[in-house]
Amino acid sequence: MSEKLEQLKERLGEVEDIGHAASVLGWDQQVNMPPGGSEARGQQLATLSKIAQEKFIADEVGRLIDDLKKELDGADTDEAALVRVAARNYDKAKRVPPSFIAEQAIATSKAFDAWLEARGKSDFSIFQPHLEKVVELVHKYVSFFPPGDHPYDTLLDDYEPGMKTSDVKAIFDRLRPKQVKLIKAIAASKQVKSDFLFKKYNEKKLNDLGVQVITKFGYDWTRGRQDKAPHPFESNSSVNDVRITTRYEEENPLAMLFSTMHEAGHALYEQGVNPAYERTPLAGGTSLAIHESQSRMWENLVGRSLPFWEHFYPSFKKTFASQLEGVSLKSFYKAINKVEPSFIRVNADEATYNLHIMLRLELEIGMVEGTIAVRDLPEIWNTKMQEYLGITPPNDAQGVLQDIHWSSGLIGYFSTYALGNLVSAQLWEKIKKDIQGLQDQIRKGDFSELLAWLRKNIHRHGQKYEPQRLVEMVTGSTISPEPYVRYLTKKYSEIYGL
Amino acid sequence: MSEKLEQLKERLGEVEDIGHAASVLGWDQQVNMPPGGSEARGQQLATLSKIAQEKFIADEVGRLIDDLKKELDGADTDEAALVRVAARNYDKAKRVPPSFIAEQAIATSKAFDAWLEARGKSDFSIFQPHLEKVVELVHKYVSFFPPGDHPYDTLLDDYEPGMKTSDVKAIFDRLRPKQVKLIKAIAASKQVKSDFLFKKYNEKKLNDLGVQVITKFGYDWTRGRQDKAPHPFESNSSVNDVRITTRYEEENPLAMLFSTMHEAGHALYEQGVNPAYERTPLAGGTSLAIHESQSRMWENLVGRSLPFWEHFYPSFKKTFASQLEGVSLKSFYKAINKVEPSFIRVNADEATYNLHIMLRLELEIGMVEGTIAVRDLPEIWNTKMQEYLGITPPNDAQGVLQDIHWSSGLIGYFSTYALGNLVSAQLWEKIKKDIQGLQDQIRKGDFSELLAWLRKNIHRHGQKYEPQRLVEMVTGSTISPEPYVRYLTKKYSEIYGL
Numbered sequence: 003m004s005e006k007l008e009q010l011k012e013r014l015g016e017v018e019d020i021g022h023a024a025s026v027l028g029w030d031q032q033v034n035m036p037p038g039g040s041e042a043r044g045q046q047l048a049t050l051s052k053i054a055q056e057k058f059i060a061d062e063v064g065r066l067i068d069d070l071k072k073e074l075d076g077a078d079t080d081e082a083a084l085v086r087v088a089a090r091n092y093d094k095a096k097r098v099p100p101s102f103i104a105e106q107a108i109a110t111s112k113a114f115d116a117w118l119e120a121r122g123k124s125d126f127s128i129f130q131p132h133l134e135k136v137v138e139l140v141h142k143y144v145s146f147f148p149p150g151d152h153p154y155d156t157l158l159d160d161y162e163p164g165m166k167t168s169d170v171k172a173i174f175d176r177l178r179p180k181q182v183k184l185i186k187a188i189a190a191s192k193q194v195k196s197d198f199l200f201k202k203y204n205e206k207k208l209n210d211l212g213v214q215v216i217t218k219f220g221y222d223w224t225r226g227r228q229d230k231a232p233h234p235f236e237s238n239s240s241v242n243d244v245r246i247t248t249r250y251e252e253e254n255p256l257a258m259l260f261s262t263m264h265e266a267g268h269a270l271y272e273q274g275v276n277p278a279y280e281r282t283p284l285a286g287g288t289s290l291a292i293h294e295s296q297s298r299m300w301e302n303l304v305g306r307s308l309p310f311w312e313h314f315y316p317s318f319k320k321t322f323a324s325q326l327e328g329v330s331l332k333s334f335y336k337a338i339n340k341v342e343p344s345f346i347r348v349n350a351d352e353a354t355y356n357l358h359i360m361l362r363l364e365l366e367i368g369m370v371e372g373t374i375a376v377r378d379l380p381e382i383w384n385t386k387m388q389e390y391l392g393i394t395p396p397n398d399a400q401g402v403l404q405d406i407h408w409s410s411g412l413i414g415y416f417s418t419y420a421l422g423n424l425v426s427a428q429l430w431e432k433i434k435k436d437i438q439g440l441q442d443q444i445r446k447g448d449f450s451e452l453l454a455w456l457r458k459n460i461h462r463h464g465q466k467y468e469p470q471r472l473v474e475m476v477t478g479s480t481i482s483p484e485p486y487v488r489y490l491t492k493k494y495s496e497i498y499g500l
Numbered sequence: 501m502s503e504k505l506e507q508l509k510e511r512l513g514e515v516e517d518i519g520h521a522a523s524v525l526g527w528d529q530q531v532n533m534p535p536g537g538s539e540a541r542g543q544q545l546a547t548l549s550k551i552a553q554e555k556f557i558a559d560e561v562g563r564l565i566d567d568l569k570k571e572l573d574g575a576d577t578d579e580a581a582l583v584r585v586a587a588r589n590y591d592k593a594k595r596v597p598p599s600f601i602a603e604q605a606i607a608t609s610k611a612f613d614a615w616l617e618a619r620g621k622s623d624f625s626i627f628q629p630h631l632e633k634v635v636e637l638v639h640k641y642v643s644f645f646p647p648g649d650h651p652y653d654t655l656l657d658d659y660e661p662g663m664k665t666s667d668v669k670a671i672f673d674r675l676r677p678k679q680v681k682l683i684k685a686i687a688a689s690k691q692v693k694s695d696f697l698f699k700k701y702n703e704k705k706l707n708d709l710g711v712q713v714i715t716k717f718g719y720d721w722t723r724g725r726q727d728k729a730p731h732p733f734e735s736n737s738s739v740n741d742v743r744i745t746t747r748y749e750e751e752n753p754l755a756m757l758f759s760t761m762h763e764a765g766h767a768l769y770e771q772g773v774n775p776a777y778e779r780t781p782l783a784g785g786t787s788l789a790i791h792e793s794q795s796r797m798w799e800n801l802v803g804r805s806l807p808f809w810e811h812f813y814p815s816f817k818k819t820f821a822s823q824l825e826g827v828s829l830k831s832f833y834k835a836i837n838k839v840e841p842s843f844i845r846v847n848a849d850e851a852t853y854n855l856h857i858m859l860r861l862e863l864e865i866g867m868v869e870g871t872i873a874v875r876d877l878p879e880i881w882n883t884k885m886q887e888y889l890g891i892t893p894p895n896d897a898q899g900v901l902q903d904i905h906w907s908s909g910l911i912g913y914f915s916t917y918a919l920g921n922l923v924s925a926q927l928w929e930k931i932k933k934d935i936q937g938l939q940d941q942i943r944k945g946d947f948s949e950l951l952a953w954l955r956k957n958i959h960r961h962g963q964k965y966e967p968q969r970l971v972e973m974v975t976g977s978t979i980s981p982e983p984y985v986r987y988l989t990k991k992y993s994e995i996y997g998l
Contacts, residue, residue, distance in 0.1 A: 019547035022540065023521050026528055034532075039741030041518065042778065046737070047516035053551060239544065243537030280540065449731030482899030 007081060010066040013057065014088060015281040022053040022239035033229045048107060053142055055103065059095050067119040080276075080284065083466040087283045090163065097146040102139075110411040117409035124399035127382050133408055134376045137369050144370070155368045157414025160280050161290045162421065164468040166462035167226065167367065168297040169481075173424065174360050183354055184490055188341045189392075196337035200327045203255035208271060211318065212248065212262035215319035219300060220453040221246075221266045222273055234261040236268035236297075241280050244272040254349070256338070262299050266295055267300035270453065274461025282350050290415065291481070292460065294367050294422020295429060302352055302423075303430050303489070304452075308335050309444040336497050343391035345400040352423070353490055357390040359420035362405075368498050425473055427486035429460070432477045505579060508564040512531075512554065512586060518552040520737035523847045527735040527743060531727045546605060551898060553601065557593050564863040565590055578774075578782065581964040585781045588661065588967050607633050608909040615907035622897035624878050631876045631906055635867050638649040638911050642868070652868045655912025659788045660919065662966040664721035665865065671922065672858050675981035679886065682988055683851055685841045687890075689996040699823045701753035708759035709744065709816065718951040719744075719764045720771050722748040732759040734766035736794075742770040744952075750845070753834070758799050764969050765798035766791055768951065772959025787967040788913065788956065789979070791922020800850055800921075801928050801987070802950075806833050807942040834995050841889035841907060843898040850921070851988055857918035860903075864911050923967075925984035927958070 011489035031043050051375045057063075065088045075080040101293055104449040113132035118127035135260030140157065147156045152167040159165065213228065238244040246265035251257050271287050281283040285292040304310055311318075311331060326334065341351045365382060368374025374382060381401040390392050396420075407415055434440055437451050444452075459476045470480045492498060531539050555561075564585045572580040574943065587992035611630035614840055638655065645654045650665040657663065729745035744763035748756050769785050777783040785791040802808055809816075809829060817824045817832075824832065837850045845856040863880060866872025874878060881900040886892045891900030902927040905913055932938055935949050942950075957974045968978045992998060 015543070016547050016551070019544045020551070023525055023548055026525055026544075027521055030524055030528060034727075036721065036723055036724065036743075037750030038720070039738055042740060045513070045779065046517045046521045046524075049514050050521055053514070053518070053555075057551075189897050222536070223534065225534055227532065229532050240537055240540030243534055245534075281543065291949055338909045463924060 005013050006066050006069055006084075008029060010063065010070060010085070010088065013060070013063050014084075014283055015064070017054050017058045018140065018281045018285070020050050020057070020284070024050045024054070025237055025239040029239075032231045032233070032235070032322040033247060043309070044111075051103075052100065052289060054423050055100060058092065063088075063398075064096070065090060080466065082244040084282055085282050086296065087465050088166075091283060094147075094160070099145065099146075102142065102146075106139050106143075106411055109139055110409065113409045113411070114406075117403065121399050121403040124397040124403065126398045126403060127410070129403065130376055133379075136408060136411050137376060137413070140370065140412065150369075156368065156413065157366075158417070161287060161415050161418050162469060164470055165205055165289075165291075165421075169470075170363065170421070170459070171465065173481060173483055174336060174363065174417075174420070177356060177420075177424070177487065180487045181353070181356055181490070182481070184487075184494060185341065185343070185357075185391075187500050188353060188494055188498050189343075191500060193342070194336040194340050194497065195333065195385075196326055196340045198305075198329050198334075199337050200254065200452065201323060203322060204251040205255075205258070207321050208250070208255060208258050211314075211321065212259050213476065215259070215264035215305075217267055217313065218447050219263070219270060219304075219449050221269055226267035227271055228262075231395050233499060234265050236265045238269075238272045238286070241273065241275050241285060244269045257349075260305060260338075263305040264297045267297035270300070270456070272460050274453075275464040276458045276462045279464045279466075284464045284466055286465060288463070288465045288467060289470060290309070291425055292417035292469050292472065294419055295425035296456070296460070298422050299426040299430065303426055304449070305443065306339055307441075309441045311335050312445045313447040339493070339497055343393050345395045346388070347392065353494060354391060356420040357425060359416050361386045361390060362416040363420075370413065381499055393455065420482055424481055424483050424486045426471075428457075428473060428479065428482065428487040430478045430489065431485045503826075504564050504567055505870065508568060508583070508782060509585065511561050512559070512582075512781055514557045515552050516781070516783070518548050519554065522552070523735055523737040524546045527737075530729045530731070530733070531745060542609075542745055544747050549601075550598065553593060554600060555589065561585060561586075562594070566686055576633050578776070582780050582782050587884065588687045591779060592645075594659070594796040597644075599905075600637075600644075604909055605639050605694060607637055608907065611907045611909070612904075615901065615904065619897050619901040622895040623902065624896045624901060627901060628874055628908070629879075634906060634909050635874060635911070638868065639870075645867070646812065647674055650865075650869075652865050652912065655864075656915070657684045657912075659913050659916050661787060662842060662968055663787075663789075663919075667948065667968075668861065668919070669807055671979060671981055672861065672915075675854065675918075675922070675985065677719070678981070678985045679988070682985075682992060683839065683841070683855075683889075685998050686851060686992055687841075689998060691699070691840070692834040692838050692995065694838045695830065696823055696827050697754050697835050698752065699938065701719055701820060701823060703748040705819050706748070707746065707760075708754060709819065710757050713757070713759060713803075714764035715814065716945050717764055717768060717802075717947050719767060723771055724728070724767055726760070732763050732865050734763045734770065736770045738769075739771065739773050739775050739783060755847075758803060761803040761965075762795045762799040765795035768798070769794040769959050770952070772951075774960045774961040776830070777962045777964075779878075782962045782964055784963060786961070786963045786965060786970060788916035789919035790915055790967050790970065793923035794958070796920050797924040797928065801924055802942065802947070804836055804850070805847070805939075805942065807939045809833050809836075810943045811945040835942070837990065837991070839996070841890065841891050843885070843893045844914070847850075851992060854918040854921060857914050859884045859888060859917075864914065869909065887960055919979055922981050922984045923971055924989040926971060926977065926986065927954075928982065929983045930975045957966045 027043060027047055027050070031039075035043060068084060070085045071089055073405065074085050076082070089120065090406060109132070111138050113129070116129050116132040122125060144153045145158045150156060150166075152165040157169065158167055166222065217223070225242045226244045226246065226247050228248060232249065234247050234249055236244065236246050246262070246263070246269050250263050268287075271293060275285055287296075311334060315331045315334060319329070320345055339351065341353040343354055344350055347355070350358055361383070365374060365379060368382075380398050380402045384394050387401065407413070433452065433455055437443070437455060438451065444450070460472070463472065474480050525541060525548070533541060534591055537566055546976050565583060569587055572583050574580070607630070611627070611634050614627050615628040618624060632918065639663055642651045642654045648654060648664075650924065652665040653788070656668065676921045715721070723740045724742045724744065726744050726746060728747060730747065732745050732747055734744050744760070744767050745949070746756055746763070766785075769791060775784055785794075809832060813832060815828045837849065839851040841852055842848055845853070859881070862884065863872060863877060866880075867874065878896050879899045882892050885899065905911070931953055935941070935953060939948065941947070961970065965973065972978050
């Protein structure tokens, strides 16, 4: 067995190497590449992804997996997990013909360009035929797989292994009324003041503060770096090379700080994976929801908490003395947690965010089921925005055209954002039980015990456990909405005096 | 034929893509990579190079080349050149077993570490056993090829296609006495003053000037960028993505400016290749000597010329008023062209540089012939330094251990530096005939006609012609030393009043 395992690991290691090379190329494309390099870079990435696919679906890989599966089945070892994850990915990869991947790459590349133009002109009709093609290809993709309980299951499983559409629907059905009720209660309360957040803040000083904060979080600069890019993201090409980007937004300067904490949360997860998993399919976060639970935890449960700002606000106020003149810690804390229905998901506060997601999930399921036609999306979008958040987008750029995902063929992805929020609160309840004096530690700017807990319970495992299993192992429950509702209710009751 | 050509181009295009991906990874390794990423990056690069090799030496590639060779043989078209270059590279690649490449990669990786330590401690004995292994592998490498006139021919041909050891020897034999004579004449003259070059110069201001200069040269920033790195180099992953790096040296601040011009010279060559050659083996410079002819031309024949400084010195002197107080244009010009025998090749002036190369060539040929033992290198090095330059290194760090090349298995490479100098002067004589008023243009900071000439006569052709053929097509003569000697003699006669 050991020899076959070594052979499999060597082959999978090569596939990982190619994927990691593509990561570096993708990072460079966003951070450094001169505009002229665009076409060649596209070809390089296409070639790498084609070769990785060829190498992975080789028959010999399938034989090794089959042999090893028989021998290791059911064991709770790293080796058994490795073979299990490889088998799952292999089965998926084998079902999708290379010609389909090429067709999809071309279609989404065109759809992306069309989306950019459509969003710029706020004209959905430019994007519509391309999205119709993307949806057609999604149907084709689903057809490669054995029918599940729901066609959307196939898509969801790519981002959230083991998760069913019915699971997500059930979770969201429990969450929605409570979240809507909370938002209504807040809307009926006196709004908090936040104008001082939107003054001019010096970019370099803000960035320095972000660096200082994530250094305290435990981000390891010997195994990562931070750069400026048009969009904030985390990217890794090894457990030991995990990079993040940041940006400064004139109209919302403090977003830089919170998105830095967010991306650092992703990066801390990747940096914390068991180094023995390097070059295997067990490296990396186990699902998008678990990943998002980490980024949202550091951004929100830590970074928008009162203890956090009890520590950082004095020096922050000193740095931005004129902007924050007369603004108390409490006022600042309330301002960064202001709840207000808004059009753009990425700018949404914690209380309204999940409703943006639920809306998208319903539209996606409708498109996949065939009950919603692409041409009707703008109208349905606007109706649902009114229903959930009580506002109607003034145009499609601020409505159905705001997100990049569909143009890139990413259908089945959105719900993981909301699930991540829920998981972050589930973990937080458990962490507060396990770490005595956690809030006091945060108040002192000490995050070491928190990070150690996450390392041990979440990060280290990489992809060894599927997300629902991992959450259950750690918290005693699969993904559930109640802790998040409890968290929001407590937080906003204090802020808004509900 | 056209279908087979398309098939070949598609296969070669993939190999190019992988090589270009490796270029990006290599560039990133020098410019951005956090230290933790080192091991994973090594594995990624090893995997890419292995796959590129596998893809390239596939039997089908050989069959396509053979079929196309028969059909296209002798034609002067791009297609025939593409097949010719592919055939040459294929034949070479087929002869070298993958197991040898792996063995060499491991040996040179260890040799590199040993060299770093040996140079740090100035202790050749640390490097000796590793260099012996490298030389042993070089002998093995040579044995894979049919015997040529000289075993060194095989090595030289990898860097300078079509060039023979006897050609280089003959060229150097004609060059050496004239160059030694010139140096002796200079040594007998009054030395020029240069202390003001080694004062403290502001790094940012120097860098800005470098950027300004290469922008005037015609470096296209939409298809390139400049970064800081421990060593200056040029790296490209496309005709449209050609990057350079620079560094600031405390002890020799103006080196930043000249090395920027040097690397821009390499980059202008790569940016000027016919875009139709993208993703084919015809992309890129045709040999190291031709490449070096471009970098040295911009650095020396342009950048250390009087007309160049007639244009730039007034603003330069304004920027560095205190450092250059009382320094006339003529004094500055003389200082940057000061001739003085020195230990370190990369710091050598134009008059002594080639002698450093000749020394290395003799040692390399001796090692390859087996007439020089590795253990005797330090002594022979020092003896030859005394013979050629009249100085003896105080230690091996400033002698035999100074260059990285041998530790990386690069034997057969050095002579291209000197050949590049010679070619730069050959081209320059022709350029001066073709461009009326070239010096006046340079005096006005206008390099457009010069660049257009180089584009048309050199850059555009990429690897279509072998170096000797290209030089002969353009200048009417193969590589020869006389123009360079004429150039040096004229220049230094004026500076030193010979």
